[in-house]
Every structure is written in structure tokens, then in C-alpha cells.
Amino acid sequence: MKEKEKFKNTLLELNELLIRYGRGTMRNQISIISSLIEDIDNASLDELQSVAKGLFTPKSGLSEFNVWKDDFKERTIINSKIDEARTELWKLVKDSR
Numbered sequence: 001m002k003e004k005e006k007f008k009n010t011l012l013e014l015n016e017l018l019i020r021y022g023r024g025t026m027r028n029q030i031s032i033i034s035s036l037i038e039d040i041d042n043a044s045l046d047e048l049q050s051v052a053k054g055l056f057t058p059k060s061g062l063s064e065f066n067v068w069k070d071d072f073k074e075r076t077i078i079n080s081k082i083d084e085a086r087t088e089l090w091k092l093v094k095d096s097r
Contacts, residue, residue: 007048007092008040014062014085021067021078029055029062053093062086 015033018026032055036048055062065082069075 003092004040004045004048006088007045007052008037010085010088010092011037011040011052014082014089017078017082017085018065021082022065025060026062026065029065049093052089056090056093062089 011033015030015037018030018033023030032051036043036051040048058064063086065086067075067078067082069078
């Protein structure tokens with residue numbers, strides 16, 4: 001899979017999870033990811049990576065986001081999906097400028 005396509009698929013998956021579980025606390029990240037998805041065909045991979053890297057700010061950034069559910073199993077499943085998408089995105093942006 002091309003890197004840009006992988007990037008888009010990761011953003012789509014992460015955006016869906018954030019909209020579903022983090023609408024109140026992750027508004028800025030959802031907005032940035034939505035813009036990245038819209039602009040993906042017109043932007044270079046370097047530009048996309050640079051913007052996406054900003055999602056991983058300390059305190060209230062994507063790195064710190066987790067979902068709390070009283071049901072341990074449900075919470076674990078949701079957070080595993082989020083962590084998988086977040087880790088994949090980080091792999092795609094960590095070595096960018």
C-alpha cells in the first residue's frame with residue numbers, strides 16, 4: 001500500500017474513533033484530522049506529516065487520549081483500537097521534519 005494511502009486510511013480510522021468517543025475533549029484533533037483527510041490529494045506527504053505531527057502534543061494531545069468505560073472489557077477493546085491507530089499514525093509521522 002502506498003504511504004499516502006496508508007496515511008489516509010489511518011486518519012479515517014482514528015477520526016471515526018475520536019468522533020465516536022472523544023467529541024467533547026478532542027474537538028481540535030478531530031478538526032485537524034478532518035482537514036488532513038479533505039486535503040490529502042492536494043498536499044504533499046511532507047506537509048501532511050508535519051501537520052499530523054502536531055496532534056501529538058503533551059497534555060490534551062492525541063498521545064494522552066483514552067476512553068473510560070465502567071466495563072473493563074469494553075474499555076480495553078476501545079482503547080486498543082485507538083492505540084493501534086494512534087501508533088500507526090505516529091509511525092507515519094515520527095521521522096518527518
